[in-house]
Amino acid sequence: MKAGCxxxxxxxxGGGYQFPDWAYKTESSxxxxxxxxxxxxxxxxxxxxxxxxxxxxxxEYGEFVIKDPDEVARLWxxxxxxxxxxxxxxxxxxxxxxxxxxxxxxxxxxxTYKFNFNKLVMPNYPFINIRPNGVVPQSAPPVPxxxxxxxxxxxDSHSPTSDVQPGRFSTSSLAPSGQESxxxxxxxxxxxxxxxDSSAEWHRSVxxxxxxxxxxxxxxxxxxxxxxxxxxxFTRPGxxxxxxxxxxxxPLPGRGSVLNVPISPALSLTPTLFSYSPSPGLSPFxxxxxFSFNPDEMKHYLHSQACSVxxxxxxxxxxxRYPGLMVPPLQCQMHPEEPxxxxxKLQPPPVGRKNRxxxxxxxxxxxxxxxxxAPTPPRIKVEQQTENQEQPLxxxxxxxxxxxxxxxxxxxxxxxxxxxxxxxxxxxxxxLTSPGEESPELNEGSEDRPGKDAxxxxxxxxxxxxxxxxxxxxxxxxxxxxxxxxxxxxxxxSKIHWNLSGSPPLIAGPRGGGHSxxx
DNA sequence: GCCGGAAGTT
DNA sequence: AACTTCCGGC
Numbered sequence: 001m002k003a004g005c006x007x008x009x010x011x012x013x014g015g016g017y018q019f020p021d022w023a024y025k026t027e028s029s030x031x032x033x034x035x036x037x038x039x040x041x042x043x044x045x046x047x048x049x050x051x052x053x054x055x056x057x058x059x060e061y062g063e064f065v066i067k068d069p070d071e072v073a074r075l076w077x078x079x080x081x082x083x084x085x086x087x088x089x090x091x092x093x094x095x096x097x098x099x100x101x102x103x104x105x106x107x108x109x110x111x112t113y114k115f116n117f118n119k120l121v122m123p124n125y126p127f128i129n130i131r132p133n134g135v136v137p138q139s140a141p142p143v144p145x146x147x148x149x150x151x152x153x154x155x156d157s158h159s160p161t162s163d164v165q166p167g168r169f170s171t172s173s174l175a176p177s178g179q180e181s182x183x184x185x186x187x188x189x190x191x192x193x194x195x196x197d198s199s200a201e202w203h204r205s206v207x208x209x210x211x212x213x214x215x216x217x218x219x220x221x222x223x224x225x226x227x228x229x230x231x232x233x234f235t236r237p238g239x240x241x242x243x244x245x246x247x248x249x250x251p252l253p254g255r256g257s258v259l260n261v262p263i264s265p266a267l268s269l270t271p272t273l274f275s276y277s278p279s280p281g282l283s284p285f286x287x288x289x290x291f292s293f294n295p296d297e298m299k300h301y302l303h304s305q306a307c308s309v310x311x312x313x314x315x316x317x318x319x320x321r322y323p324g325l326m327v328p329p330l331q332c333q334m335h336p337e338e339p340x341x342x343x344x345k346l347q348p349p350p351v352g353r354k355n356r357x358x359x360x361x362x363x364x365x366x367x368x369x370x371x372x373x374a375p376t377p378p379r380i381k382v383e384q385q386t387e388n389q390e391q392p393l394x395x396x397x398x399x400x401x402x403x404x405x406x407x408x409x410x411x412x413x414x415x416x417x418x419x420x421x422x423x424x425x426x427x428x429x430x431x432l433t434s435p436g437e438e439s440p441e442l443n444e445g446s447e448d449r450p451g452k453d454a455x456x457x458x459x460x461x462x463x464x465x466x467x468x469x470x471x472x473x474x475x476x477x478x479x480x481x482x483x484x485x486x487x488x489x490x491x492x493x494s495k496i497h498w499n500l501s502g503s504p505p506l507i508a509g510p511r512g513g514g515h516s517x518x519x
Numbered sequence: 520g521c522c523g524g525a526a527g528t529t
Numbered sequence: 530a531a532c533t534t535c536c537g538g539c
Contacts, residue, residue: 095523
């Protein structure tokens with residue numbers, strides 16, 4: 001503890017917005033055990049009182065302007081108990097985010113930076129298919145927000161580290177977007193490192209999916225995945241008064257409601273690459289930090305990100321990394337209020353590796369988030385990564401292996417990559433035991449649950465898997481749909497439905513009134 | 520203003 | 530790890 005550190009007040013209710021507890025917790029930052037700069041920036045950005053100091057840039061997605069660099073630096077210094085902090089230093093810290101792809105600089109605009117939200121989100125929704133002709137607003141990007149709360153059950157309820165928590169994003173699952181415009185040396189440099197590390201990142205993500213498809217791997221291999229950033233998701237309706245905030249709440253009626261679409265089993269069981277690895281000290285998502293899924297907003301958000309990226313003349317490589325995303329012909333001049341023109345497709349109930357081929361020929365049920373259920377096969381066209389040749393052999397091999405082992409994609413004659421949204425992890429994620437006792441909702445206890453326990457959750461279902469393998473895919477799907485429904489309903493009633501009532505079942509965060517001193 | 524290397528700090 | 534501090538270069 002340092003003396004002389006100022007106290008940073010947590011905004012009191014009312015107009016003030018509060019970040020989730022984890023954002024304030026000292027353990028929010030793995031390394032420093034302090035708040036991270038980007039947390040802080042976001043924090044300032046969403047507070048009305050700092051609008052004159054830092055604000056979202058009009059019309060640009062996730063872009064913000066530091067209007068008063070000195071003041072921001074001062075605030076940051078105060079928060080970090082670094083009275084000597086100045087903009088020069090702060091900006092150095094921001095520049096470190098370039099390589100991490102948390103931020104990038106908006107060239108030519110002083111004090112203007114941009115969050116790589118697309119990177120933060122897209123890879124987490126491989127199942128989202130933005131169809132051609134779809135359009136999305138460029139401004140006021142919808143993102144999972146208070147009104148659009150995604151809420152997936154944990155994919156890794158058996159995760160040894162419990163590092164998959166509902167409603168959190170992770171950049172480790174986020175392949176670097178390559179959002180940087182690659183026109184100067186430094187960014188080419190970034191590109192190189194991207195080729196090196198990011199594709200590894202991507203593969204890690206795929207690996208994760210792979211492991212989720214395989215009972216045996218049990219996710220243990222990912223135990224060591226480095227903690228990364230997650231997109232803070234805020235759940236209080238109306239807390240983003242700024243329409244240009246990526247967190248802005250859509251004014252549209254309906255958007256403000258939670259999940260007004262049918263929830264398919266695919267939704268809750270789809271491996272959305274929620275490979276969230278919380279920072280070591282990150283507190284579990286509290287009830288208020290949970291998020292659910294509003295497909296409209298997600299869709300808008302994703303497309304606008306696509307537009308945003310392309311408008312930036314950014315590397316097309318950005319997209320191939322998002323196997324679920326089909327970049328539509330861009331028509332970015334769209335209003336947030338425009339009705340959805342492309343449905344978000346959710347994955348069908350998964351098929352086991354063995355049955356995959358069979359099921360491919362039979363009709364696959366895919367679930368659209370739009371009210372009607374569409375029997376569209378969940379093949380999602382994705383640009384073929386052009387840098388394949390440049391990929392290190394090892395990665396290529398990995399890729400091949402993944403293609404073989406994971407029902408994640410096929411390559412058609414034209415070389416287009418059809419990413420099949422990866423099948424969910426082992427079904428046993430919905431435990432055969434009482435859903436209540438092993439609710440996917442990660443509670444506090446689960447945080448410390450060792451991998452062994454987690455595996456124990458999975459194993460009892462092995463017999464069923466065998467059975468399944470012998471079952472016609474259709475039947476199997478149906479059975480799973482029906483069979484899991486009960487369990488799912490139970491768990492969803494505690495995860496999604498509570499959102500409606502506004503009373504989360506789990507409130508983990510020790511949110512005492514105050515927590516103010518953050519030094 | 521912005522960039523990024525290098526070394527130091529927590 | 531995530532900065533902080535310093536600095537030379539553009």
